[in-house]
Amino acid sequence: MLREPFREFYNIFSRKERLREYRKNGRKIIGTICNNVPEEIIHSLGGVPVRLIGEYENTPLANSKAPSWMCSYARGVLEGGLSGDFDFVDGIVGATTDDTKLHLFSAYRFYVKPSFSYMVQFPYVNDELSFEFFTKELRRFAEKLSSFLSTNFIDERLEKSIDVYNEFRELCEKLEELRRDDAPKITASEWMSLMLASNAMLKEDFNSMVSARLDELKEMDGMKDYRLRIHLSGTDFYHLGLLNLLGECGAVVVSDDLCTSAGYYSGFVEGTDIESLAKRYMGCTACVMTAHPGKLSVEERLNFIWQRIDESGAEAIVILKDRGCEVCGHQCPWIVMESELPVLVLDLDFPLSVEQYRTRIEAFIEAHGGG
Amino acid sequence: MNDIQASEQVWNPLGYKELYRDLFKRHLTRQEHLLSKKRPVGWFFSFHPSELIYVFDVVSAFPEQYSAYCAARGSSVDLIDTSIAKGYSHFLCDYFKTTVGSIVEPEKATKPLMPKPDFIVDSRALCVGHHEMAEVFAKYYGVPRYTVNYPYWTPDSLKNVDELTKEAEWAEELYVEYTTKRLHGLIEFMESVAGEMDEDKFKEVFKKSEKTSRLLVEILNMMMAKPTPGSQREIGDLVFIAFFVLGSDYAYEFCHRAYQLIKDRVKRGEGVSDEKHRLLTFGIMPWHSLSLYEYCEKLGATFPVNLYVNASVHLVDSSKPFESMVRRSMHFTNATYDMLDSVVRAAKKADIDAALLLENTGCRITSMIIRPLADTLREELGVQSLILEAPQCDARAMPLERAKTQIEAFLESLS
Ligand code: SF4
Ligand code: SF4
Numbered sequence: 001m002l003r004e005p006f007r008e009f010y011n012i013f014s015r016k017e018r019l020r021e022y023r024k025n026g027r028k029i030i031g032t033i034c035n036n037v038p039e040e041i042i043h044s045l046g047g048v049p050v051r052l053i054g055e056y057e058n059t060p061l062a063n064s065k066a067p068s069w070m071c072s073y074a075r076g077v078l079e080g081g082l083s084g085d086f087d088f089v090d091g092i093v094g095a096t097t098d099d100t101k102l103h104l105f106s107a108y109r110f111y112v113k114p115s116f117s118y119m120v121q122f123p124y125v126n127d128e129l130s131f132e133f134f135t136k137e138l139r140r141f142a143e144k145l146s147s148f149l150s151t152n153f154i155d156e157r158l159e160k161s162i163d164v165y166n167e168f169r170e171l172c173e174k175l176e177e178l179r180r181d182d183a184p185k186i187t188a189s190e191w192m193s194l195m196l197a198s199n200a201m202l203k204e205d206f207n208s209m210v211s212a213r214l215d216e217l218k219e220m221d222g223m224k225d226y227r228l229r230i231h232l233s234g235t236d237f238y239h240l241g242l243l244n245l246l247g248e249c250g251a252v253v254v255s256d257d258l259c260t261s262a263g264y265y266s267g268f269v270e271g272t273d274i275e276s277l278a279k280r281y282m283g284c285t286a287c288v289m290t291a292h293p294g295k296l297s298v299e300e301r302l303n304f305i306w307q308r309i310d311e312s313g314a315e316a317i318v319i320l321k322d323r324g325c326e327v328c329g330h331q332c333p334w335i336v337m338e339s340e341l342p343v344l345v346l347d348l349d350f351p352l353s354v355e356q357y358r359t360r361i362e363a364f365i366e367a368h369g370g371g
Numbered sequence: 372m373n374d375i376q377a378s379e380q381v382w383n384p385l386g387y388k389e390l391y392r393d394l395f396k397r398h399l400t401r402q403e404h405l406l407s408k409k410r411p412v413g414w415f416f417s418f419h420p421s422e423l424i425y426v427f428d429v430v431s432a433f434p435e436q437y438s439a440y441c442a443a444r445g446s447s448v449d450l451i452d453t454s455i456a457k458g459y460s461h462f463l464c465d466y467f468k469t470t471v472g473s474i475v476e477p478e479k480a481t482k483p484l485m486p487k488p489d490f491i492v493d494s495r496a497l498c499v500g501h502h503e504m505a506e507v508f509a510k511y512y513g514v515p516r517y518t519v520n521y522p523y524w525t526p527d528s529l530k531n532v533d534e535l536t537k538e539a540e541w542a543e544e545l546y547v548e549y550t551t552k553r554l555h556g557l558i559e560f561m562e563s564v565a566g567e568m569d570e571d572k573f574k575e576v577f578k579k580s581e582k583t584s585r586l587l588v589e590i591l592n593m594m595m596a597k598p599t600p601g602s603q604r605e606i607g608d609l610v611f612i613a614f615f616v617l618g619s620d621y622a623y624e625f626c627h628r629a630y631q632l633i634k635d636r637v638k639r640g641e642g643v644s645d646e647k648h649r650l651l652t653f654g655i656m657p658w659h660s661l662s663l664y665e666y667c668e669k670l671g672a673t674f675p676v677n678l679y680v681n682a683s684v685h686l687v688d689s690s691k692p693f694e695s696m697v698r699r700s701m702h703f704t705n706a707t708y709d710m711l712d713s714v715v716r717a718a719k720k721a722d723i724d725a726a727l728l729l730e731n732t733g734c735r736i737t738s739m740i741i742r743p744l745a746d747t748l749r750e751e752l753g754v755q756s757l758i759l760e761a762p763q764c765d766a767r768a769m770p771l772e773r774a775k776t777q778i779e780a781f782l783e784s785l786s
Contacts, residue, residue: 064742065742065743066738066739066742067730067732067738069732069733070735070739096495096499096522096523097499098499098503099498099499099736099739100735102499102523103735103739103740104739105707106706106708106739106740106743107708107739109707109708110707110708110743111743117525118525118527119523119525121520121522121523121546123520123549124502124518124520125518125553129549129552129553129556130520130549133545133549133552136545137545144527289499294515296506296509296510296516297506298506298507298510321460323460323461323462325460326460326462326463326499326503326735327503328460329460329462330459330460330463330467330503330504330507332458332460333458334507334510336458345458
C-alpha cells in the first residue's frame with residue numbers, strides 16, 4: 001500500500017537498523033513512553049531518544065504480566081521489552097501523564113530492568129509555581145541522565161538540540177500542508193509511516209531525509225477522488241491497516257490530534273534554554289492532562305482539535321477509541337457532545353480485525369461525504 | 372467445603388459493626404447540619420488531606436465511597452451501564468462509571484445522592500483516574516476545581532518507607548517542596564470557597580488527626596497477631612476513616628473504641644475463626660460481595676494483612692502538618708514496584724502463607740500491581756497467590772459462587 005519514499009521510512013521504523021547502528025557507534029538509546037518527555041534533553045546529552053512503540057498482532061507475554069484490557073500501546077511496549085525485541089534500549093523515560101503510563105513505566109522497570117530509568121513528574125496545572133517546579137524537575141532529569149551517559153549538561157548543546165527539534169516541527173508543518181491540500185498528497189498510512197520513522201531515528205537524520213525528499217513529495221499525485229475530509233482523534237495510535245481502510249472507503253485524513261502525530265510535534269520551543277523547554281512541554285495543548293488555572297484540560301484539548309479542524313478543512317471527525325485507553329475512555333464523550341461536525345467513534349479492540357469496521361466507515365462516509 | 376459447612380465454622384468478628392453504625396450516624400448528622408447552614412459542598416477523593424474538611428467546616432462528598440455504597444445497595448450495575456451508554460469506556464474504573472451514571476441518571480442511583488458540589492478537590496496521590504474524574508465532574512457541574520499534584524515516587528526520590536506509618540528515611544526535597552506549596556494553594560482555594568481559615572482550628576484538627584492515625588496504625592499492626600484477631604468485613608471499612616473522615620471527632624472516638632476491642636482480643640489470644648491459613652490480600656474490596664471475606668474466614672483462611680487498607684493509613688505529625696499531608700502519598704500503590712520491598716517486610720512480619728489478590732477491572736493501579744506483587748511474594752517468600760477478577764462495583768464479572776469455588780480450590784491446594 002505504501003508508495004516510495006514512505007515505504008523506506010516505514011522500514012526504518014520496523015527494522016530498527018538505524019538504532020542498532022547508532023548503538024554500535026557508542027550512542028545510548030533512551031526509550032520514551034510518552035510524547036511529553038522532553039527529548040531535547042536526551043538529545044543534547046548525546047543519547048538517542050526513541051519513542052518506544054511495539055508493533056504486535058498479539059501480546060502474550062505482556063498479557064501474562066498485565067491485564068489484557070490495557071491499551072494496545074502499553075501492551076505493545078511491554079511485549080517489546082519482555083520479548084527482547086527492545087534489547088537495543090539502554091534506558092527508559094516516562095511521564096506522569098496517565099495511570100497506564102505510570103504503571104507501564106513501573107512494570108517495564110520491574111520486568112525488563114533497563115540500566116537507566118526516569119519518571120518525569122508532570123504538573124497538571126500550568127501556572128507560575130508549577131512552571132518553576134517543572135523547570136527544576138527538567139534540570140533534575142538532565143542531571144540524572146548526564147550521570148548515566150557520563151556527559152555534562154551544556155547549555156550550548158541544548159540550544160543546538162532545540163534547533164534540531166524545532167526544525168523537525170517546522171518540517172512536519174510543511175508536510176502538513178501537503179496532506180491538507182485540496183488534493184492531499186499524503187495518505188493517512190503514509191503520514192503515519194513518516195511519524196513512526198521520526199521516532200526511530202535521530203531527528204537530524206530524519207530532518208535531512210525529509211528535506212531531501214520534500215520537492216519529490218510536493219510533486220506527488222494528489223488525491224482527488226476522496227469523499228470526505230476527516231480529522232482523526234485519539235491517543236497512541238499507529239495501526240496502518242485501519243488507516244488504509246479509511247482511504248479505501250473514501251476518507252482522506254487531513255488532520256489529527258494523535259499522541260503519535262500532531263500531539264507529538266505541535267508547538268515550538270520559543271527560546272534556547274531549559275525554561276523555554278519547560279514552557280513548551282507544559283503548554284502543549286494536545287497534552288490531555290495539563291490545563292491553565294481555572295480551565296479543564298479536556299477543554300484545552302477540544303480547542304486544539306477545533307483549531308486543527310479549522311486549519312485543515314476537515315468535514316468530519318473519526319475517533320479511534322482504544323477500548324483500554326483511559327484518556328479516550330473519558331474524553332471521547334465530550335468530543336462527541338461538543339463537536340459541530342459529524343463524528344464516528346470506532347471502538348478498537350486489539351488485535352484489530354480491520355474489516356469489521358468497513359461497513360460502519362462506509363455508512364458514515366455515505367451519510368456525510370460528498371461526491 | 373460447601374456453604375453449609377462453611378457457615379458451621381466459628382466466626383467471631385471484633386464487633387466493630389456497632390461502632391461503624393454510630394460513626395456513620397454522626398457523620399450524616401454533621402453533613403445535614405452543615406447543609407442546613409448552607410455551607411459549601413466539596414467533592415473529594417481518597418488520599419486528599421481530609422483534615423481540611425473539618426478545618427473549613429465544609430460538607431464533604433466522596434464519589435468513591437458513594438459508588439461503594441451504590442454497589443452494596445445494588446444500583447451500581449445500572450449506573451455503570453448508563454455511563455457506558457453515554458460513551459464512557461467500559462474499561463474505566465467502576466467508581467468513575469458509577470458516579471457518572473449517578474450524575475446523568477440520578478433516578479437510578481441509591482438515595483441519598485451525593486449533594487451537588489460547589490467545588491472539587493482533585494489530587495493525584497493515588498491515580499490519574501482521580502484527576503480524570505475531577506475533570507469530568509467539574510465539567511458536568513461547571514464548578515471550580517483545585518488540583519494537588521503529588522509525585523509518583525521512584526527509588527531515586529524516596530527511600531525506605533514504612534508500610535504502615537509511611538515514614539521514610541529520605542524523600543526528594545524538590546518534590547516535597549512543590550507538593551507542600553500546592554497544598555498551601557489548596558488552603559487558599561478553600562478559603563476562596565469556604566471563608567478564612569481559623570489557625571487554631573487547623574492545629575486542633577491536626578492534633579486529633581495525629582491521635583487517630585496512631586490508633587489506626589496500631590489496629591493494623593495488631594491485625595498481624597496470631598491468630599488473626601479480626602475480620603476483613605470490619606477492617607476493610609477502616610479505609611473510610613483513613614481516607615475520608617480523618618481529623619473528625621467521630622473518627623477518633625471510633626478508633627479509640629476499635630483499638631480497645633482489638634487489643635483485648637489479642638491479649639486473650641483469640642482469633643476471628645479457627646485459623647488454618649494466613650492470607651495477605653490486596654485490591655479494592657468488591658463492595659457488592661463483602662460476604663466473601665466472611666466465607667473465607669469461616670473456612671479458616673484469615674487475613675492478617677490487607678494492603679489496600681494499609682495503603683490508606685499514615686502517621687500524622689501535627690507539628691508538621693504539611694509534611695504529613697505529603698506523607699499520605701508515600702504508599703506502594705503510588706510508587707514504582709521497588710516499594711514492594713516494604714510489602715515483603717510486612718508479609719514476613721505477619722507470617723502469611725498465601726495471598727488473595729483482587730484485580731479491579733478498569734483500575735490500572737490495582738490491576739497493574741497485582742502480577743508483580745504475586746511474582747514478588749512467590750520469589751521472595753515462596754508464597755502462592757490466587758488472582759481473582761473483581762471489579763469493585765460490578766458483580767456481573769465476579770459471580771460470588773464462582774469466586775467461592777476458586778477460593779476453595781486454592782485453599783485445598785495449600786493444604
Ligand atoms: S494515552 Fe491511552 S493509549 Fe496512550 S498510554 Fe495512556 S491509556 Fe494508553
Ligand atoms: S485507584 Fe483505581 S479504582 Fe480507585 S479511583 Fe483510582 S482508578 Fe479508580
